[in-house]
Amino acid sequence: MAGYLDRISRNGGQGLRDDLRSDLAGSGYTGEHHTNTQMSFRSQRRLNTTVNFGLRDFVASTPWENPGRIASGIADGQAPDAYLTNMARSQARAIVAIQDEVSKSQLGRKMMRLAHQGGVQFSFGMLPEEGMVAGYLNRQRQVVYNINGDLLNAPDSKRFLANAAVDTAHELGHVVQDKAVGSDFDIGDYTISHQDRLLSLRHFEAGATAASIQVAWEIGQNGNDGAWQAISTEGPDTDCAAAFAAMAEADPASVRDGRARRAAHDAWFANAGRLNDYDDSITSSYRQILVCLAEQQAVGFPRKDAAMLVGKLGHDTLPDERLLAAAETPDGINHLTLPGHLPVRAPAYAATANPRIAEQIAFLDGIADRFRKGETISPFMLNGYDQIAARYDGTPHAQDYDIQPIGDGVPGEPDNPLDRISKRGLLGKWRDERGAAAEPTAQQQQKPAPGPSPLRRMG
Numbered sequence: 001m002a003g004y005l006d007r008i009s010r011n012g013g014q015g016l017r018d019d020l021r022s023d024l025a026g027s028g029y030t031g032e033h034h035t036n037t038q039m040s041f042r043s044q045r046r047l048n049t050t051v052n053f054g055l056r057d058f059v060a061s062t063p064w065e066n067p068g069r070i071a072s073g074i075a076d077g078q079a080p081d082a083y084l085t086n087m088a089r090s091q092a093r094a095i096v097a098i099q100d101e102v103s104k105s106q107l108g109r110k111m112m113r114l115a116h117q118g119g120v121q122f123s124f125g126m127l128p129e130e131g132m133v134a135g136y137l138n139r140q141r142q143v144v145y146n147i148n149g150d151l152l153n154a155p156d157s158k159r160f161l162a163n164a165a166v167d168t169a170h171e172l173g174h175v176v177q178d179k180a181v182g183s184d185f186d187i188g189d190y191t192i193s194h195q196d197r198l199l200s201l202r203h204f205e206a207g208a209t210a211a212s213i214q215v216a217w218e219i220g221q222n223g224n225d226g227a228w229q230a231i232s233t234e235g236p237d238t239d240c241a242a243a244f245a246a247m248a249e250a251d252p253a254s255v256r257d258g259r260a261r262r263a264a265h266d267a268w269f270a271n272a273g274r275l276n277d278y279d280d281s282i283t284s285s286y287r288q289i290l291v292c293l294a295e296q297q298a299v300g301f302p303r304k305d306a307a308m309l310v311g312k313l314g315h316d317t318l319p320d321e322r323l324l325a326a327a328e329t330p331d332g333i334n335h336l337t338l339p340g341h342l343p344v345r346a347p348a349y350a351a352t353a354n355p356r357i358a359e360q361i362a363f364l365d366g367i368a369d370r371f372r373k374g375e376t377i378s379p380f381m382l383n384g385y386d387q388i389a390a391r392y393d394g395t396p397h398a399q400d401y402d403i404q405p406i407g408d409g410v411p412g413e414p415d416n417p418l419d420r421i422s423k424r425g426l427l428g429k430w431r432d433e434r435g436a437a438a439e440p441t442a443q444q445q446q447k448p449a450p451g452p453s454p455l456r457r458m459g
Helices: 014-024 031-047 082-086 089-102 106-117 157-181 194-221 226-233 238-250 253-257 259-268 272-298 304-312 320-327 355-372 379-391 417-424
Strands: 121-125 134-137 142-146
Touching: 014 089, 031 089, 031 121, 031 157, 082 089, 089 106, 089 121, 089 157, 089 194, 106 157, 106 194, 134 157, 142 157, 157 194, 157 226, 157 320, 194 226, 194 238, 194 253, 194 259, 194 272, 194 320, 194 355, 226 238, 238 253, 238 259, 253 259, 272 304, 272 355, 272 379, 272 417, 304 355, 304 417, 355 379
Parallel strands: 121 142
Antiparallel strands: 134 142
């Protein structure tokens, strides 16, 4: 068997995948394979390398298939799996094993096919926080597994494969959402009302979680319960898995018609701690951008994009169809459109139960309103946000100060929140869809591997 530093010498599409599958023939992903993969992770950490191939940066809205707009179809070196040729063989083999495990689920197989159609890449990298297990970088169309994460560094090959299959299925849920909406998931667009950005984040996380649970369930139904054990007994999604299982066991048809996924989706909203974490992360980013705008205002708005944003802060709302896209799946069933269920903006989904967060949001909305009216806002006025938090310290509603604003600390991304907005072109461009007129070919940029999309598992 090839050593962990050996490179794949075979180029091409399915031939490459078949070459890697030959290593997995018979016993599958073995303990020896896992040892070699772990050794490659240690080497990667020691060398402080991120990923072994250049990251793409799709700076404009692009079609899902052939995102690079290659005129004659798939050009040389652009096959869906070609990027694997630049990885350590042990890691490329692990990628194939993970994808094959996910494909034991009917839904997982369809999501994998959609990912390959969109040129989504998969890699192992070093993400900034150990708590991050994986993430989907929508602008780069890349799923990254964190080699520093505890879940990925499982003690044996079976646990490794089970954990990675669950994480992959979740991120594939975001891949499907990316295809459906063709944007930055609205989270970084401050022309949209904060309540709608918050609601969008909630639904998109719940939708990806529900899809990953169905994938784990279907893998279990096909004879391997490792992924189901992983998602139903540990990690952040056990409550959602329990809701799915209860529905599926009571009525097996609910797995096929989307009702079990809807049960998991709704259960996501019943976890107050999870809601607080996401709400705090996106609301603290709201405060952050308002501070930046106040600083710009104080010196006469040298940045034109900042001056533009002030007049549009929170002005727009998302159409319901945008929120419903959170439950798009390639099996053709959108569980958020099933009859007899709550509408997508129901209080059960949209309400902020934590009084501290609700008070902070109201405070920031008031500042945004004053900005829109042309009033002068001092950066020091934003300290009121922290004063609200301080009043709740020591209570059940206290702020977790370890929760960082969405977008902070992402390698390869600007530190300045205004630069991040400008880079994404998010000033009111959220209505662009995948079917828009042709744009320039995606730019190929060499850069450090960014951390995961704001839409990621937290915990």
